[in-house]
Amino acid sequence: MTLEQWNDIPGTFHPACTPDFLPLEQLRQLQLQRLQATVRRAYANVPLYRKRMDEKKVAPEAIRRLADIDQIPFTVKADLRDTYPFGLFASPMDEIVRLHASSGTTGKPIVVAYTREDIEVWSNVMLRSFAACGLHQNDIIQNAYGYGLFTGGLGAHYGAEALGATVIPISGGNTDRQIMIMKDFGVTAICCTPSYFIHLIERSGEMGVKMKELPLRVGVFGAEPWSESMRRYIIDNSNVTPFDIYGLSEIIGPGVGIECSAHQGLHIFEDHFYPEIINPETGEVLPEGAEGELVLTTLSKKAMPMLRYRTRDITTLTREQCGCGRTICRFLRVGRRSDDMFIIRGINVFPSQVEHALLKVEGTLPHYQIVLTRDKGLDRMEVQVEVTPEIFGDTVGAMEGLQKKIAKALDETINLNVAVKLVEPHSIPRSEGKAKRVLDQRKM
Amino acid sequence: MKLQQLSVFLENKPGSLKKALGVLADAKINISTLALADTREFGILRLVLKDWEKGKEALEKGGLTVKQTEVLAVEVEDRPGGLAAVLAPVEAAGVNVEYMYAYSTGAKGKAVLIFRFSDLDKAIQALKGAGMNVLEKLQVLGA
Numbered sequence: 071m072t073l074e075q076w077n078d079i080p081g082t083f084h085p086a087c088t089p090d091f092l093p094l095e096q097l098r099q100l101q102l103q104r105l106q107a108t109v110r111r112a113y114a115n116v117p118l119y120r121k122r123m124d125e126k127k128v129a130p131e132a133i134r135r136l137a138d139i140d141q142i143p144f145t146v147k148a149d150l151r152d153t154y155p156f157g158l159f160a161s162p163m164d165e166i167v168r169l170h171a172s173s174g175t176t177g178k179p180i181v182v183a184y185t186r187e188d189i190e191v192w193s194n195v196m197l198r199s200f201a202a203c204g205l206h207q208n209d210i211i212q213n214a215y216g217y218g219l220f221t222g223g224l225g226a227h228y229g230a231e232a233l234g235a236t237v238i239p240i241s242g243g244n245t246d247r248q249i250m251i252m253k254d255f256g257v258t259a260i261c262c263t264p265s266y267f268i269h270l271i272e273r274s275g276e277m278g279v280k281m282k283e284l285p286l287r288v289g290v291f292g293a294e295p296w297s298e299s300m301r302r303y304i305i306d307n308s309n310v311t312p313f314d315i316y317g318l319s320e321i322i323g324p325g326v327g328i329e330c331s332a333h334q335g336l337h338i339f340e341d342h343f344y345p346e347i348i349n350p351e352t353g354e355v356l357p358e359g360a361e362g363e364l365v366l367t368t369l370s371k372k373a374m375p376m377l378r379y380r381t382r383d384i385t386t387l388t389r390e391q392c393g394c395g396r397t398i399c400r401f402l403r404v405g406r407r408s409d410d411m412f413i414i415r416g417i418n419v420f421p422s423q424v425e426h427a428l429l430k431v432e433g434t435l436p437h438y439q440i441v442l443t444r445d446k447g448l449d450r451m452e453v454q455v456e457v458t459p460e461i462f463g464d465t466v467g468a469m470e471g472l473q474k475k476i477a478k479a480l481d482e483t484i485n486l487n488v489a490v491k492l493v494e495p496h497s498i499p500r501s502e503g504k505a506k507r508v509l510d511q512r513k514m
Numbered sequence: 515m516k517l518q519q520l521s522v523f524l525e526n527k528p529g530s531l532k533k534a535l536g537v538l539a540d541a542k543i544n545i546s547t548l549a550l551a552d553t554r555e556f557g558i559l560r561l562v563l564k565d566w567e568k569g570k571e572a573l574e575k576g577g578l579t580v581k582q583t584e585v586l587a588v589e590v591e592d593r594p595g596g597l598a599a600v601l602a603p604v605e606a607a608g609v610n611v612e613y614m615y616a617y618s619t620g621a622k623g624k625a626v627l628i629f630r631f632s633d634l635d636k637a638i639q640a641l642k643g644a645g646m647n648v649l650e651k652l653q654v655l656g657a
Contacts, residue, residue, distance in 0.1 A: 276574050457523045457556075457579045464521040464583045464630070465612055466551050466558060492556050494525045496577045 071204035071331060073395060079206045081234055088198050089341040090396045097397060100341055102136050104369035109133050109142065112375040115160035118153060119145075119377060139344065139367065140355050144378045150180035150320060159183050161373040171219040172319055182221070182319045183373035189228065191370050195325035195339045196229020202330040202337065202394075203288050203313040205259050207234030212252055214262035215293070216242040221323025222293055226261045229325060235259075242266070249274045256285050264291040264300050264312065268437075271307045272458075272495075281308045290315050292324055295383075295404050297422055299429045314403050320379055321366050327401065332393040335400035342370045345399065346378070347387045361386045364401060382407045412508055414442060414449045419484050421507040424453060427483035431475045439498045444512040452489040453480060456498055515638055515648055516584040518566040519628070522559040523579040526552060534559055534578055541572035546652035547628060549615035560615070562587070562628065562652055585630050586637060587649040592618065592625040600627060603644035609637045626652065 073086050089097065110130040112119040122143040123129070132141055150158060155178075159166065167186050171179040184192065205211065211230045215222030223241055230237040238255060240248060242262070248270060251257070260267065267289055274281050289304065292315035304312050316336050317324035326343050327336040338345050343366050347356045350363040364381045368374075383404040392400055411420050424440055437456040442449065455476060463469055473490050480488040499506060524530040531550070538545065544564040551558045563569040566582070573580045590596040597616075604611070610632035618625050626649065631637040641648050 462579045462581050464581050495579050
């Protein structure tokens with residue numbers, strides 16, 4: 071939606087009044103003031119930050135320009151685990167109004183905290199995210215992110231309410247009911263993981279609900295990296311325009327960045343989150359346009375300021391003016407993380423490469439899983455692909471041919487002889503939350 | 515003349531056949547005949563049902579991958595040489611058998627062969643020409 075089109079939307083909110091469109095000079099000044107305050111606050115209240123800065127002999131006063139941020143030590147996920155549960159809090163408990171925690175597949179989860187002000191900032195960036203997707207107070211938003219310790223559900227919920235839209239707090243799971251409500255309530259927008267939405271499309275087909283005849287027009291998809299091919303599938307099989315939303319609990323939850331109607335990368339709400347791109351090996355800050363790891367510093371967070379947090383997401387930053395008119399910078403959609411790469415027989419492989427190979431063989435997207443095993447010291451990689459009606463041939467010969475075609479495409483893409491297994495639909499665990507693409511069963 | 519057959523993709527693991535048949539049982543759909551083609555890793559369950567449309571819907575709702583194909587059912591004498599008699603005219607017409615399965619009907623001395631041919635129309639012509647009984651529909655298994 072253009073800014074002019076917003077003039078016709080009733081209500082008091084207008085995106086032009088948000089910092090999304092601030093003149094750059096003003097934006098930089100705001101960022102510097104907030105960065106200085108955040109560093110002071112973190113240094114004064116969080117022992118870990120004070121210790122690290124003291125070790126490097128960096129005082130909060132050393133931050134005189136935005137570029138001085140490179141003197142501050144990085145923070146990594148392990149720091150949150152090591153200080154579990156409350157070690158990085160900068161506010162006393164009586165000022166903290168909410169705690170969230172990561173799903174924590176291994177060991178203890180990580181815990182994040184919010185003051186009332188933090189919740190307001192979070193609602194505001196989510197509101198601005200929804201507005202960037204063209205949503206407004208007349209929309210009915212089905213929020214299928216999980217409600218609970220996961221930040222997705224409540225984050226999207228507060229933003230949708232702040233926007234004045236009607237929010238359906240359906241949470242994750244119970245796919246058949248999701249589809250019934252989507253249809254019966256005239257839902258116009260949905261929030262969930264992209265892989266769950268693909269699951270909804272598939273299931274609605276099985277239930278005889280025609281996704282393309284529903285008023286559903288916008289999807290706000292995030293919480294996992296997704297590829298161009300998944301986007302294509304969504305566009306081809308529904309009337310939904312997909313928008314990528316980016317966020318992580320450590321920084322605030324969803325609403326750190328959002329794709330706008332120009333679909334040329336994601337805008338970062340720079341007035342609250344300061345982005346840098348670094349070389350993940352050396353930690354060196356890279357110039358604009360270079361690919362590297364995204365590092366974020368919170369500029370307003372009170373309960374739990376994050377200084378130079380290493381996201382592990384690989385992307386590229388651009389400050390070029392966007393077609394939508396927003397002045398805040400953008401980063402390219404995150405297709406991979408520096409930690410979802412796996413090494414097999416000495417070859418670095420990203421799940422996105424496997425997806426690319428599968429796409430070459432007609433119709434074999436989107437459900438697959440990579441299973442890594444080790445037998446007598448030899449690594450083995452198996453790609454399990456679900457058989458959909460589109461690729462199901464009725465003879466054994468046709469199916470063996472398909473298996474061979476997939477194996478060949480994989481071999482050509484990653485130069486590795488990979489076992490291909492055809493599996494029944496729905497046999498690969500679906501993400502009510504996030505798609506687990508790699509199952510590493512190798513015992514190191 | 516052509517019968518509608520449903521093929522279901524199954525993984526070669528315990529319980530997958532039962533799942534498909536359970537779906538049909540729950541939907542109260544009768545099976546006329548069935549056959550299972552299997553490899554080490556997967557299987558294809560082929561079914562001729564009394565009500566294939568209802569069956570397809572039930573299987574799809576049950577989350578299975580289903581494909582509908584056309585087959586021919588030929589009734590032959592249940593005696594040595596019965597099958598060979600069917601194959602001769604088809605072979606002469608240059609039609610290939612992709613797969614086949616058989617079942618014995620309740621009718622005494624008769625057997626029914628289900629065929630998937632590379633060219634169904636040509637096969638019908640050849641079979642009719644040879645005086646074979648190509649069935650319009652099947653009896654329900656065990657009825």
